Amino acid sequence: MSVCARPDQWHKNYPIAKGRHQSPIEINNKEVHYDRSLLPWFASYDPCAAKTILNNGKTCRVVFDDSFDRSVLRGGPLPGVYRLRQLHFHWGSSDDHGSEHVVNGVRYAGELHLLHWNPKYSNYLDAVRRTDGIAVLAIFLQVGKTPKPEMKRILEEINAIKTKGKEAPFPNFDPSVLFPKSHDYWTYHGSFTTPPCEECITWIVLREPIIVSSDQMAKLRSLSKNAENEPDLPLVDNWRPTQPRYFRMVFV
Numbered sequence: 001m002s003v004c005a006r007p008d009q010w011h012k013n014y015p016i017a018k019g020r021h022q023s024p025i026e027i028n029n030k031e032v033h034y035d036r037s038l039l040p041w042f043a044s045y046d047p048c049a050a051k052t053i054l055n056n057g058k059t060c061r062v063v064f065d066d067s068f069d070r071s072v073l074r075g076g077p078l079p080g081v082y083r084l085r086q087l088h089f090h091w092g093s094s095d096d097h098g099s100e101h102v103v104n105g106v107r108y109a110g111e112l113h114l115l116h117w118n119p120k121y122s123n124y125l126d127a128v129r130r131t132d133g134i135a136v137l138a139i140f141l142q143v144g145k146t147p148k149p150e151m152k153r154i155l156e157e158i159n160a161i162k163t164k165g166k167e168a169p170f171p172n173f174d175p176s177v178l179f180p181k182s183h184d185y186w187t188y189h190g191s192f193t194t195p196p197c198e199e200c201i202t203w204i205v206l207r208e209p210i211i212v213s214s215d216q217m218a219k220l221r222s223l224s225k226n227a228e229n230e231p232d233l234p235l236v237d238n239w240r241p242t243q244p245r246y247f248r249m250v251f252v
């Protein structure tokens with residue numbers, strides 16, 4: 001495996017991977033701090049902003065038009081609106097693990113991330129260099145018998161993006177259909193969970209998971225990390241182990 005492939009080696013190319021504000025972390029209810037000033041968060045997404053779905057060899061990603069404040073997240077811990085840029089998933093090689101954040105010792109089967117950037121900065125790449133540049137809404141995937149029907153739309157496209165580099169049109173999709181009933185959340189300051197691990201993310205981690213079926217998780221695991229004409233390498237376990245919290249507080 002290349003040096004970059006293993007999380008414990010990332011710091012050799014990206015020293016910040018050993019920083020004090022890395023993600024994901026373990027969230028323990030006994031150690032969170034109640035912040036009465038925290039507001040509810042709101043997402044207002046334009047379904048027409050959805051563009052394509054792709055396999056980049058690391059995850060399944062849906063990208064959105066973020067050329068203006070078309071689909072935005074605001075409220076909660078955020079100082080203003082943040083533009084939706086992409087969503088993607090993390091999952092394991094079996095249903096008993098795959099999430100990045102861990103709650104009271106519980107690993108979920110997967111985790112959905114909706115990545116937004118702060119338009120007070122001139123563009124996305126400028127925002128990733130700022131501590132208030134990015135906001136990620138994280139939603140746990142829990143395996144159960146009554147899966148959320150809205151997940152079907154994404155999983156139906158998997159066959160079109162089996163290998164790295166494959167992309168397919170993905171029009172007319174409002175990702176807020178994937179939200180759980182409750183908007184309760186934890187929030188803390190952290191980083192990208194893959195290189196370059198920049199510490200620019202305000203994490204908003206929803207407490208209520210969404211239900212997916214074991215077959216739907218298997219569908220995600222049918223993706224390959226290799227390109228079409230290469231030997232097949234299943235795209236599984238694309239999650240980073242939890243990182244030290246150090247002196248950070250998690251707020252609820």
Ligand SMILES: NS(O)(O)c1ccc(OCc2cn(-c3ccccc3)nn2)cc1
Pocket residue numbers: 113115125128136191192193194195196198
């Ligand atoms: N899993 S996660 O939501 O934390 C997450 C992890 C990695 C991501 O990569 C996309 C990316 C990284 N950068 C980047 C480019 C230059 C400098 C710094 C970062 N641009 N796009 C996105 C979300």
Ligand SMILES: [Zn+2]
Pocket residue numbers: 088089090113193
């Ligand atoms: Zn992610």
